[in-house]
Amino acid sequence: MTMREAVALDVFGAAARLKVPVGAWRWAAAIGLVPPPDAAPDRWSTATVAAVDTEGVRAALVSTSARTAAERLTAALGDPLPPLRPAVTARMIGDLTRAGALLRLEGPMDTPVVHVDQVTALTRRRDLPALLDRHTLYGPDQAAVRLGLRRTDLDHFLPRTLLTPARTAVVDFGKARGGEVAVDLYRGQDVGRAAGTGWASARSGQLSWTAASWA
Template identity: 40%
Template structure:
């Protein structure tokens, strides 16, 4: 009797569990997963979020709940970005042409990709990718930005400065600027890595860039042997270059390093 009662209790417990409805926790989606579930390009999803078609994340600071994602109109997201996004270089070229100072081949750009990334940081443009090396912009938004009054002055203010230019702009000696950098009083706005040379043992240059508001310096590191490297430290040309030069900005500063 005792054994039979034990078996009967076990069967009863198993039957109750089988009769309970299954529990499914609602999954959470980041923007890439949400775009995949809606079957829309990530660039379209990001633009729709910028325009308000996609609500703010409700599951966390960067995730949407399943119910929210399923309520989003995928067709509206597709229609919100009718034209193919363009790269940072193409955006820079369009802005330069709108300012009647087009970027010319084999010359320092009037408007650079760096300036485009600064406009994204300032909120004037919306980046449609999470990768800073592959910026994509809505061409319709670029056309709107080209009509902003005072855009040339804004771009001139955002032009990057090398360490000598930054020291001149601040009215201090270069060595004093280096001390300021070591004390972290000034920091680069952007740091870039550029590889060049004919072999893997060539030189590697770490080049931080800075805007006139937050100047900094760059470091040049060489690896391998018998190499000579040279890098321009001047800012790209801008429509207001003459004004910037009057404020202390200089072009044509070179940083040269040799190793034997």
């Protein structure tokens, strides 16, 4: 083997050698369109890369944005959405890639580019609502919908003993809307469990009664 053949190429190097998008190589590797790494973990020899069908790799890539993927998954949940079921957001697509339900092809970790075929497969799953609860984090707006509460009630009345944030994310709303703001994110399963306790329904009714009594 020559020194040239012994060079190990990672996904970026392999994509550059074939002059295809990085996402195209990632997808081709995931579906077995290219041989397994043969030089080192996640690295291919230049000889292996040179033997790959470039046009086949390029043709296999049919990608979509996180926003479009989220819209398709939301549509699959029902139109209109079922009660207590929030819409899927682009950020949740990042959650699904981290969980292994989708493959991140390119783009930011939180809002990645993914493959159309995998999104289509998810839209056909009968357990899609449970899958979303299991693998995604809900922001405050989504958690409020899932619990049947108003967004403001979630902030002021939800006991931390019932629902604890999994982490916080910094969201940039722009200077006109306060700039960067730390937002709590909740595990979908935890939100679903809280919804199942009946607390949210009872609290919502109590808040409605209180509001009506002051009218």
